[in-house]
Amino acid sequence: xxxxPRHVAPPRHAAGPxxxxxxxxxxxxxxxxxxxxxxxxxEAVADRxxxxxxxxxxxxxxxxxxxxxxxxxTGGGALAADLxxxxxxxxxxxxALEREGRVDALVAAAxxxxxxxxxxxxxxxxxxxxALNLTSVVHLVRQVLPGMAERGVGRVVxxxxxxxRVGVGxxxxxxxxxxxxxxxxxxxxxxxxxxRVGVTVVLPGAVDTPFxxxxxxxxxxxxPRPVPPERVAEVVWRAVVRGRxxxxxxxxxxxxxxxxxxxxxxxxxxxxxxx
Numbered sequence: 001x002x003x004x005p006r007h008v009a010p011p012r013h014a015a016g017p018x019x020x021x022x023x024x025x026x027x028x029x030x031x032x033x034x035x036x037x038x039x040x041x042x043e044a045v046a047d048r049x050x051x052x053x054x055x056x057x058x059x060x061x062x063x064x065x066x067x068x069x070x071x072x073x074t075g076g077g078a079l080a081a082d083l084x085x086x087x088x089x090x091x092x093x094x095x096a097l098e099r100e101g102r103v104d105a106l107v108a109a110a111x112x113x114x115x116x117x118x119x120x121x122x123x124x125x126x127x128x129x130x131a132l133n134l135t136s137v138v139h140l141v142r143q144v145l146p147g148m149a150e151r152g153v154g155r156v157v158x159x160x161x162x163x164x165r166v167g168v169g170x171x172x173x174x175x176x177x178x179x180x181x182x183x184x185x186x187x188x189x190x191x192x193x194x195x196r197v198g199v200t201v202v203l204p205g206a207v208d209t210p211f212x213x214x215x216x217x218x219x220x221x222x223x224p225r226p227v228p229p230e231r232v233a234e235v236v237w238r239a240v241v242r243g244r245x246x247x248x249x250x251x252x253x254x255x256x257x258x259x260x261x262x263x264x265x266x267x268x269x270x271x272x273x274x275x
Contacts, residue, residue: 031100032240033058033144035083035092036110037076038067040209041159044233045107050074052237058096058103060110083110083136084128093143103144105155105240108137111177113215118172126173133177138184145188145197154197155240158185159232162205162253166260166267182246189245200239203257204232204249224250 032049036042038061049055050073057076061067064080071078077099081092096103111133114125141156148154163171164178185199192199206212208226212219219226227250235247248254260267 030055030104031102032105033096033103034107034109035060037061037070038063040211041207041229041232042109043070044229045109045236046070046074046076048233048237060092084131086139089136089139102147106144107157107236109159113174113211115170115215115217117170129173129177134180148197152196157200157236157239160201160203162203165203165257198243200244201246202235205253207232
């Protein structure tokens with residue numbers, strides 16, 4: 001279900017001067033919470049929603065200085081948050097609800113990567129990837145989804161990855177966390193059937209962000225070439241305001257994903273051969 005101002009009830013504290021004539025209130029602008037908003041895809045998502053102007057923005061991130069700059073540029077509210085621990089997730093949700101009274105759409109864009117053979121991956125890196133990429137997302141959705149369901153409208157957008165759909169060598173745990181998001185989203189859709197609360201998973205390939213430098217291993221494949229984060233942000237914006245489910249970025253990645261589902265043995269053979 002698309003999310004637009006006419007689908008959103010005014011905040012409970014709205015009253016008095018904000019009322020329109022004949023005792024009705026103007027349509028409230030939906031509140032969108034974006035995690036990972038201090039850089040990369042999350043920052044591009046914040047810029048896209050700010051350009052549209054239909055929604056109020058709450059922006060979460062770990063880098064307080066960069067987050068403050070994004071908030072100033074977009075007019076969003078900055079919420080510094082470290083989602084590595086459940087307490088940080090719960091604190092973020094509480095601050096978002098305290099500030100705006102509700103969250104109508106969640107864009108879960110925070111995440112990290114790690115590249116290298118699984119047999120050499122430190123236990124601490126395993127725990128951190130699972131905590132940030134999967135566990136924190138589940139807990140944050142758990143905090144904001146009940147309000148959406150109660151109001152009867154909302155949208156959860158999870159930034160997944162093509163790696164979570166088909167698997168990628170030397171990124172086993174990262175792929176597992178993104179694959180977990182796909183199963184989580186499908187399960188939520190069954191539970192939310194019959195409501196106007198939608199769940200979207202955006203599945204990009206490589207994206208031209210600081211992600212690769214931060215994980216310590218640069219992107220080295222010739223194909224596919226990284227897409228700009230603004231292209232992913234456009235897909236996220238459409239998912240929220242128009243209603244979309246799983247979306248690949250670029251769109252042609254849906255072809256290998258379907259091939260993997262139809263003939264997985266053949267797909268794996270080709271992936272081994274061509275990388």
